[in-house]
Amino acid sequence: xxxxxxxxxxxxxxxxxxxxxxxxxxxxxxxxxxxxxxxxxxxxxxxxxxxxxxxxxxxxxxxxxxxxxxxxxxxxxxxxxxxxxxxxxxxxxxxxxxxxxxxxxxxxxxxxxxxxxxxxxxxxxxxxxxxxxxxxxxxxxxxxxxx
Numbered sequence: 001x002x003x004x005x006x007x008x009x010x011x012x013x014x015x016x017x018x019x020x021x022x023x024x025x026x027x028x029x030x031x032x033x034x035x036x037x038x039x040x041x042x043x044x045x046x047x048x049x050x051x052x053x054x055x056x057x058x059x060x061x062x063x064x065x066x067x068x069x070x071x072x073x074x075x076x077x078x079x080x081x082x083x084x085x086x087x088x089x090x091x092x093x094x095x096x097x098x099x100x101x102x103x104x105x106x107x108x109x110x111x112x113x114x115x116x117x118x119x120x121x122x123x124x125x126x127x128x129x130x131x132x133x134x135x136x137x138x139x140x141x142x143x144x145x146x147x
Contacts, residue, residue, distance in 0.1 A: 010038050012033050012112075032115070040089070046065060046066055
């Protein structure tokens with residue numbers, strides 16, 4: 001029992017949006033990445049549910065929304081780098097946040113920890129945190145849900 005050091009993570013994936021819980025998750029991820037000297041990947045998902053059918057079919061509209069989201073996430077990257085995290089990556093996905101992170105982003109990025117907020121930013125999902133519940137249940141890695 002002499003070797004009871006807590007697990008150190010090598011690569012942390014954090015999901016961000018504009019919700020207060022996601023902001024807390026990002027701050028926690030920065031602290032953990034710095035403490036563990038871990039690589040950090042920041043992801044956000046462009047949700048097609050937020051667009052009407054005409055917007056979704058308009059490539060210029062979708063491209064503009066994706067560019068906006070990418071600039072927003074690059075701001076998170078800059079904060080993390082100023083905080084002292086040595087290696088910070090950014091990845092943007094499209095679709096349902098929980099499924100996209102679990103089925104596409106985790107296999108591509110290969111992190112060993114996912115940190116997410118517990119609540120969605122709007123609607124009935126805000127009460128139930130369905131995306132967080134999905135990721136906690138189906139992610140093949142450890143998941144830390146921040147409240």
